[in-house]
Amino acid sequence: MFKIAIVSAAGGVGRSTLTASLATLLAQREIAALALDFDPQNLLSTLLGSDEASLGGLLPDFLTGKEFGKSALVNSNEVVCLPFGRANEASLVTFEQHLRAEPEWLKKCIAQIDYPSGAFLLMDTPRLPSPFVRQAMVAADLVLAVLAPDVRSLALLPAVETTLSRCAPESQLIYVVNGLDSTRAVQSDLLARFRSTLQMRLFPYPVHRDEAIPRAVANSMNLQSLSPDSLVAHDLNGLLNWLLVGPASSLDGRVQV
Amino acid sequence: MRPIVLWVARHLGVFRPDQPSLWLKRLFWLPNADELTELTHPQVDTRSDPLDWLAEKLGVIDKRNVWQWLLYLFIIPPGNAARTETSVWRTFLTLTVNTIGLLFLSVEWMVLAGVRALSWLWQQLLSFLPAVDHEAVGHRLEGWLETSSFKKPWLLWVLVLFSTFFFWLIVTTPFTWFGQFLFLIILWGVALFVRRIPGNLPALILIALSVLASCRYGWWRLTQTIPLDSGWETFLAIGLLLAEIYTWLVLLLGYIQNAWPLKRQTLSLPLDTSLWPSVDVFIPTYNEPLKVLEPTVLAAKGIDWPSDKLNIYILDDGRRDEFRRFAKEAGVGYIIRPDNAHAKAGNLNHALKLTHGEYVAIFDCDHLPTNSFLRSTMGWFFKDKRCAMLQTPHHFFSPDTFERNLGTFRRVPNEGALFYGLIQDGNDFWNATFFCGSCAVIRRGPLEEVGGVAVETVTEDAHTALKLHRLGYTTAYINIPLAAGLATESLSSHIGQRIRWARGMAQIFRIDNPFLGKGLSFFQRICYSNAMLHFFYGIPRLIFLTAPLTYLYFEVHIISAAAAMLALYVLPHMLQANLANAHIQGTHRHSFWAEVYESVLAWYIILPTAVAIFNPKAGKFNVTAKGGLIEHSFFDWTISKPYIVLAALNIVGLTIGLGRFFFWNTFEMGTVLLNLAWTAYNLLILGAAIGVATEARQVRVSHRVTSNLPVALHFMDGSTKMCRTEDYSMTGLGLLLDREFALPVQERVWVSLWYGEVEFAFPARVIASHGNKLGVQFDNLSIEQEANLVQCTFARADAWRNWSDGQDVDRPLQSFKEIAIFGFKGYRSLWRNLSKGLARQRQSVRGWLGRQMI
Numbered sequence A: 001m002f003k004i005a006i007v008s009a010a011g012g013v014g015r016s017t018l019t020a021s022l023a024t025l026l027a028q029r030e031i032a033a034l035a036l037d038f039d040p041q042n043l044l045s046t047l048l049g050s051d052e053a054s055l056g057g058l059l060p061d062f063l064t065g066k067e068f069g070k071s072a073l074v075n076s077n078e079v080v081c082l083p084f085g086r087a088n089e090a091s092l093v094t095f096e097q098h099l100r101a102e103p104e105w106l107k108k109c110i111a112q113i114d115y116p117s118g119a120f121l122l123m124d125t126p127r128l129p130s131p132f133v134r135q136a137m138v139a140a141d142l143v144l145a146v147l148a149p150d151v152r153s154l155a156l157l158p159a160v161e162t163t164l165s166r167c168a169p170e171s172q173l174i175y176v177v178n179g180l181d182s183t184r185a186v187q188s189d190l191l192a193r194f195r196s197t198l199q200m201r202l203f204p205y206p207v208h209r210d211e212a213i214p215r216a217v218a219n220s221m222n223l224q225s226l227s228p229d230s231l232v233a234h235d236l237n238g239l240l241n242w243l244l245v246g247p248a249s250s251l252d253g254r255v256q257v
Numbered sequence B: 001m002r003p004i005v006l007w008v009a010r011h012l013g014v015f016r017p018d019q020p021s022l023w024l025k026r027l028f029w030l031p032n033a034d035e036l037t038e039l040t041h042p043q044v045d046t047r048s049d050p051l052d053w054l055a056e057k058l059g060v061i062d063k064r065n066v067w068q069w070l071l072y073l074f075i076i077p078p079g080n081a082a083r084t085e086t087s088v089w090r091t092f093l094t095l096t097v098n099t100i101g102l103l104f105l106s107v108e109w110m111v112l113a114g115v116r117a118l119s120w121l122w123q124q125l126l127s128f129l130p131a132v133d134h135e136a137v138g139h140r141l142e143g144w145l146e147t148s149s150f151k152k153p154w155l156l157w158v159l160v161l162f163s164t165f166f167f168w169l170i171v172t173t174p175f176t177w178f179g180q181f182l183f184l185i186i187l188w189g190v191a192l193f194v195r196r197i198p199g200n201l202p203a204l205i206l207i208a209l210s211v212l213a214s215c216r217y218g219w220w221r222l223t224q225t226i227p228l229d230s231g232w233e234t235f236l237a238i239g240l241l242l243a244e245i246y247t248w249l250v251l252l253l254g255y256i257q258n259a260w261p262l263k264r265q266t267l268s269l270p271l272d273t274s275l276w277p278s279v280d281v282f283i284p285t286y287n288e289p290l291k292v293l294e295p296t297v298l299a300a301k302g303i304d305w306p307s308d309k310l311n312i313y314i315l316d317d318g319r320r321d322e323f324r325r326f327a328k329e330a331g332v333g334y335i336i337r338p339d340n341a342h343a344k345a346g347n348l349n350h351a352l353k354l355t356h357g358e359y360v361a362i363f364d365c366d367h368l369p370t371n372s373f374l375r376s377t378m379g380w381f382f383k384d385k386r387c388a389m390l391q392t393p394h395h396f397f398s399p400d401t402f403e404r405n406l407g408t409f410r411r412v413p414n415e416g417a418l419f420y421g422l423i424q425d426g427n428d429f430w431n432a433t434f435f436c437g438s439c440a441v442i443r444r445g446p447l448e449e450v451g452g453v454a455v456e457t458v459t460e461d462a463h464t465a466l467k468l469h470r471l472g473y474t475t476a477y478i479n480i481p482l483a484a485g486l487a488t489e490s491l492s493s494h495i496g497q498r499i500r501w502a503r504g505m506a507q508i509f510r511i512d513n514p515f516l517g518k519g520l521s522f523f524q525r526i527c528y529s530n531a532m533l534h535f536f537y538g539i540p541r542l543i544f545l546t547a548p549l550t551y552l553y554f555e556v557h558i559i560s561a562a563a564a565m566l567a568l569y570v571l572p573h574m575l576q577a578n579l580a581n582a583h584i585q586g587t588h589r590h591s592f593w594a595e596v597y598e599s600v601l602a603w604y605i606i607l608p609t610a611v612a613i614f615n616p617k618a619g620k621f622n623v624t625a626k627g628g629l630i631e632h633s634f635f636d637w638t639i640s641k642p643y644i645v646l647a648a649l650n651i652v653g654l655t656i657g658l659g660r661f662f663f664w665n666t667f668e669m670g671t672v673l674l675n676l677a678w679t680a681y682n683l684l685i686l687g688a689a690i691g692v693a694t695e696a697r698q699v700r701v702s703h704r705v706t707s708n709l710p711v712a713l714h715f716m717d718g719s720t721k722m723c724r725t726e727d728y729s730m731t732g733l734g735l736l737l738d739r740e741f742a743l744p745v746q747e748r749v750w751v752s753l754w755y756g757e758v759e760f761a762f763p764a765r766v767i768a769s770h771g772n773k774l775g776v777q778f779d780n781l782s783i784e785q786e787a788n789l790v791q792c793t794f795a796r797a798d799a800w801r802n803w804s805d806g807q808d809v810d811r812p813l814q815s816f817k818e819i820a821i822f823g824f825k826g827y828r829s830l831w832r833n834l835s836k837g838l839a840r841q842r843q844s845v846r847g848w849l850g851r852q853m854i
């Protein structure tokens, strides 16, 4: 199983969107994909098409001592989603304490899941700093750090790397820009800044801002069938292709869903 | 007779003597019982006139009509004829007819089998060919020749002696007509086989065969066919002979020049960019509009080279403020001078004095360099320290006059393709690459050593290269299009440009003849001489276009030989030359096109070349106009006058010739036929030339380049669409979408194009939307955006890489057919324009008359 943690230092840059879209595209190519919501916002299942935020999930399971992954859902696109589940203040505090005490908790839990070896695991996370992100980073083979083409992301650029070098120095780190509006000169300039600072660590093709994304979510349809020739579909497919031939190419025998 | 046949029939068991298959069957098999019972009544009857019967059988109604007999005998199948009662005669006749048929069938079968066996052998031979690695064989051969055992001078001399002896033997031995016929067939057969072998070695064999055939023809022509008895005839005969000698010489020199095209590849540069030299880019301009210059400057700015080592200068001989402002805005240098002495050459020399780069790259103002221009070329200067100049091809992304008016763009190699595709590569092998004025890099040192760009002639470029070669410098050619521009727009400007070249070359030939003077190797002299001699084709071409007329009009025999013999000698010469040239130049010049290209220019270059030879200083420099447009298609009467006169002369000749063939000269039909064929050929070529004078409408100011690039469309509502370009230009894009998509005209959109990984978005408006096609026009691009646009389109490193991939292959017959069609079309267009012109004239006369009445 190839495990990807999708992280960012700034909020609202499109982590959840990327997680959901990539998972859907993978499933569409008949590659088993598990989207794991490791963000207390508990929104991923909504993005993947469930009508309301799921009550059950990995936090309630943890609190009630159930086996990890028992409350996973499957949507019509064959994407498996493990929601975070509803949380309250008190349960979150307990959970976070537990995570602090046991940095490899998530990693161990994931190791227990019986999942095909060619499958993908995509972990959505809250923004840094957070114990959830550190858990995901420890568990991941690849950390995908999402940047928005704005000054916030530029200012917070070192944060991901600092965290990663502290908790999981071996993991591979790749930055990807999401939400680029190439008609705006400011954004293109920022992209150029990212390029020159990050060089090879930046995935060369940014994911564009595109109305197709909110439209797909609003209609709970998948992007590929709603607007297959949109720029963002093109970008995401490109990102996925790169993952498949690059970092994830070492996977033995990609298993069908 | 009849009883015998019946008797034989009965004994053989042929119960139906009129069935030949039965006869055949019975000869080999015995009849069975029930067939034998029928035998007692053989159905045979009598008839008196066999002719009657045959006529009836064939369906001939009027027996005395020869045509009907011919018609029914040979054309309409006999199955249509009505069957009547049988007769002995009929039996007999059918028998013989059928036996003949059988015989014929078997012969046909045998011939076919033979052909099949031969073609099988041929296939076997051919299938053996690709198994050999011809490139490797070529290299090994080159290696061998370099080894010391081959370098012995005596060996060389022995070889030369031997081949000269045999050559002499073959060229001078007289053959009977049959011998000459065999010579033709054998040479042709060998050539047909050899040309299937890939690689360069067969080219040499084909050249050798062609030289043999041509020399043999030449020898025969010289020794046997000159009418020496009458003054007038001799004069004309010698004229034709001289023209033939000229073509023969150019053919031979061309073979030497193109024997082994070098095909240089790019060389990589040192990794350390601090070692890279500084380069000045000169963009001379005189009267071209800013619109033409702008993209060139922007493309030059994008050339991939350390920015502190790349300086771009606009050399404005027009001294225009608009240009100065643009230069400032674009951040490039701007150089002017007080006078316009020596035109472009003077302009460049003036700039040389004011700049200091180690190298100078020169681009005409309408040649956009691709961004890899310097990276792909400069490597050779590192390798070869004596290299003074490197030339790259002049590539045109708009159709030239021929291509536009005949509709052959990107299908048939254009006029320049031969020079840049083959001749320069051939020159390069002999270290004789010419400088062509643009798209080249020159080392400043040597250039200053020869006193800058040559100013003595109007082709300063070739002359400069000649001077560099005389000093022992080398030059190089890379046949990869690394810059592209607009071709000349109209026939008149095309001719103007060629006149200048022809004049300049003639001038060099006169004042700095490559065969004289110091410093050149023998082969460099040959390459230069051929390039110059080439421009003297005017008079010879006119002679060929009119030679058969001397016979058709005046019955003057300018070749004193029997027509059949002439054909037998001239055919191997032409066939072999055609085959050799098709092999060497096939991808760069289709068969017979040289005739069209030359015929168009022939008349116009006679005077300039002649004047230049007698007085190299006379005449004046003319600049070719570019970027213009032809608003209405029209027929260029002025330019086409000489071809129309020639065509008229040939048409009259053809008519007289037909008279000679049928009535007046029936005793020498061969001669008439030969001259008729020659005239018909000339007429076709002239027709094509007239076709070129029909200027097709050309509406776009900025030419569109067909291309398939990814594009993203950004709509105002934030949605997007990926699509691909159909074509691009400096002003807009033609887009091809995956499916139908309607957009209102004038809708604002953004289109983004990619330059490598970097995306550039440009504001645009929809100007047309049809099905899945969309036309957008850029909306007030800033200069920076224009620069980006150029980088994404015209200046891409691979923009012109596979340009001629879609080109047709050269098939001589196909090519001939095409030219014949163009010839017909030319006359049709001439006819139409003629009647249109006449109608207009009549109308104006009527109008004038009308006015007089009032």
Ligand SMILES: Nc1ncnc2c1ncn2[C@@H]1O[C@H](COP(=O)(O)OP(=O)(O)OP(=O)(O)O)[C@@H](O)[C@H]1O
Pocket: A008, A010, A011, A012, A013, A014, A015, A016, A017, A018, A041, A126, A127, A178, A179, A180, A207, A208, A209, A210, A211, A213, A214, A217, A232
């Ligand atoms: N490429 C895109 N084009 C258009 N809209 C986008 C794109 N990516 C994300 N969005 C929109 O941006 C908003 C934020 O996205 P998302 O919730 O995925 O971000 P996030 O990083 O997960 O945010 P948070 O920090 O709240 O978790 C959403 O409304 C989403 O639809």
Ligand SMILES: [Mg+2]
Pocket: A015, A016, A017, A039, A041, A043, A124, A125
């Ligand atoms: Mg989120």
